[in-house]
Every structure is written in structure tokens, then in C-alpha cells.
Amino acid sequence: MLQRRKSSLGQTTTSRPSAPFPQGSPLIRVEHLSRIIATRTQKTVILNDVTFSVPAQSLFVINGPSGSGKSTLLHLLTGIDRPSSGRVLFGAEELSGSSENALARWRGQHVGIIFQFFQLVPTLTALENVLLALELGKGGGLPRRAWRERAQMCLETVDLGAFPHRLPSELSGGQQQRVAMARALANDPPILVADEPTGNLDSRTAHGVFDTLASLTEVGKTVIYVTHDPNLAARAQARIDLLDGRIVGQHGAQALLAASPEVWS
Ligand SMILES: Nc1ncnc2c1ncn2[C@@H]1O[C@H](COP(=O)(O)OP(=O)(O)OP(=O)(O)O)[C@@H](O)[C@H]1O
Numbered sequence: 001m002l003q004r005r006k007s008s009l010g011q012t013t014t015s016r017p018s019a020p021f022p023q024g025s026p027l028i029r030v031e032h033l034s035r036i037i038a039t040r041t042q043k044t045v046i047l048n049d050v051t052f053s054v055p056a057q058s059l060f061v062i063n064g065p066s067g068s069g070k071s072t073l074l075h076l077l078t079g080i081d082r083p084s085s086g087r088v089l090f091g092a093e094e095l096s097g098s099s100e101n102a103l104a105r106w107r108g109q110h111v112g113i114i115f116q117f118f119q120l121v122p123t124l125t126a127l128e129n130v131l132l133a134l135e136l137g138k139g140g141g142l143p144r145r146a147w148r149e150r151a152q153m154c155l156e157t158v159d160l161g162a163f164p165h166r167l168p169s170e171l172s173g174g175q176q177q178r179v180a181m182a183r184a185l186a187n188d189p190p191i192l193v194a195d196e197p198t199g200n201l202d203s204r205t206a207h208g209v210f211d212t213l214a215s216l217t218e219v220g221k222t223v224i225y226v227t228h229d230p231n232l233a234a235r236a237q238a239r240i241d242l243l244d245g246r247i248v249g250q251h252g253a254q255a256l257l258a259a260s261p262e263v264w265s
Contacts, residue, residue, distance in 0.1 A: 021056035028191075047072055050069075054224060055252075059223040059236050061226070061227060061236035061238075074224070113194075114194040126165070130182045134186045174205035192222070194213060
């Protein structure tokens with residue numbers, strides 16, 4: 001079974017040198033991944049022989065226009081969907097070899113998800129939204145008495161420490177997305193997945209949210225950021241460009257190549 005990282009945000013920072021995946025090493029490896037939907041009359045190739053790796057503690061962008069296969073790829077990366085062929089490895093562990101229950105547990109412990117439309121509970125304050133994630137994730141290994149402090153720390157990490165008691169309706173769109181980021185951090189997952197997190201925000205706010213997500217790589221997080229916005233995509237440390245289910249561009253590939261030559265050979 002995959003091992004749980006039990007560090008808190010602060011501990012993650014100090015424990016970086018001994019982290020199991022040093023910065024730049026391949027945290028996730030995707031090998032010849034395809035997803036085909038077949039009906040009795042039709043075969044639709046949604047992803048076609050996609051190979052890349054995601055460097056640990058980087059902000060990695062999956063870029064492409066609508067319908068290019070971004071969401072499908074994200075579902076395969078997080079074990080929500082299973083590939084028709086090929087495989088996804090987290091470290092040495094192959095995700096598709098696990099049962100549904102094991103995959104759900106793995107996701108709960110390893111992946112924090114940030115959605116385009118925030119999906120905050122409107123009747124709960126910013127702090128309570130983060131506390132709810134701790135409740136659902138059993139505090140990420142922290143004792144219950146430490147949860148409030150932890151939730152406040154997550155809000156401070158995303159520059160929202162001054163507004164713990166505001167309801168989502170009392171926050172701007174960018175601030176609501178920051179609450180969603182704090183919520184995703186609550187149980188200290190090593191991977192954050194952001195699915196078009198700025199698609200609902202103006203350009204200036206979007207770049208601010210991008211900056212905050214990029215800064216989380218400094219505290220040991222690996223951020224997978226899905227966007228169709230070429231301006232944001234161009235700012236990533238590494239990225240792939242998708243079109244019609246195929247990779248048509250790789251950037252930051254030198255770093256990726258150095259990190260995982262076997263995937264690129
Ligand atoms: N279950 C399915 N059956 C048939 N086709 C599907 C299915 N799921 C997705 N597709 C098709 O696969 C392609 C890729 O879809 P996907 O949602 O992954 O793209 P996307 O890049 O995330 O798009 P968007 O940016 O609009 O969300 C699309 O053409 C979509 O219509």
C-alpha cells in the first residue's frame with residue numbers, strides 16, 4: 001500500500017530534504033496512456049498514447065482547448081477513471097492495480113482538489129469550510145485539538161488569514177478560490193490538482209491565484225494545473241499541450257527528460 005505522509009504544512013517545509021520524492025524527480029509517471037470509449041457502433045479515442053512525467057514539487061500544467069482530453073487525463077491521473085491501456089505510476093506504485101476502495105483511500109490521502117467553481121459550503125465560514133475538510137479527512141493524522149490552528153494556518157498560507165469568519169458570499173471570487181485552496185491543503189496531501197481553477201476569474205485575479213499555487217511548490221507540494229489559458233500555461237515550470245487526445249507540445253522537457261529518461265526513450 002502507498003505510504004501516508006503525515007507531516008503538517010510547516011513540517012513539510014522542514015522535511016523537504018528527506019522527502020521521498022526530491023524536487024524534480026518524477027512523482028507521477030504516465031506511460032502510453034490511452035482511453036477509448038467503445039459502444040456497439042462506435043469507438044471514440046479520447047486519449048491516444050500519452051506519455052509524460054510530473055516532476056515532484058513543481059507546478060505542472062496540462063494545457064489544451066476544450067475537448068482535447070484534459071479532464072479525462074486528470075481523472076486517470078487521480079484514479080477516478082481507469083485507462084484502456086498504458087499505466088499511471090505514483091512513485092513505484094501502479095494506480096490501476098488497486099481496488100476502487102484502495103484508490104478512493106489513496107486519493108483522500110494524497111490528492112487535494114481545487115475546482116473551477118470553488119464548491120464551498122455557502123452557510124459555513126472560510127475557517128469552517130477548511131475544518132469540514134479536516135473532519136472528512138480525519139485531520140490528516142493530526143489530533144482533533146490541533147484542527148482549528150491547522151485550518152487557520154492553511155488560510156494564512158493562501159493569504160486569507162484575516163478573514164476566517166467570513167462566509168463565501170462575503171468574499172470576492174479570488175478570495176473564495178483561496179478558501180478552496182486552503183481546504184485542499186487541509187489534510188496535507190502531497191499533490192494538489194486544480195481543474196481550471198481560474199476559469200471563473202478575471203485575468204489579474206487569475207494570475208494571483210496561479211502565483212499562490214506556484215508558491216505551494218516551495219512547501220513541498222506538487223501542483224497539477226489544468227487550463228486552456230495559454231498565458232497562464234506559459235508560466236508553468238513544466239507543461240504538456242494536448243490536442244485531440246494527443247500530446248502536441250512539451251515544455252520544461254529538459255527537466256523532465258533528466259528526471260525520467262526511461263519514460264522519454
Ligand atoms: N464518456 C464519454 N463518451 C464519449 N465521449 C466522451 C466521453 N467523455 C469525454 N468524451 C469526449 O472526449 C473528448 C475529451 O473530453 P474532456 O472532457 O476530457 O476534454 P477537456 O479538454 O477537459 O474539455 P473542456 O476544457 O471543455 O472541459 C471530448 O470530445 C468529449 O466529448
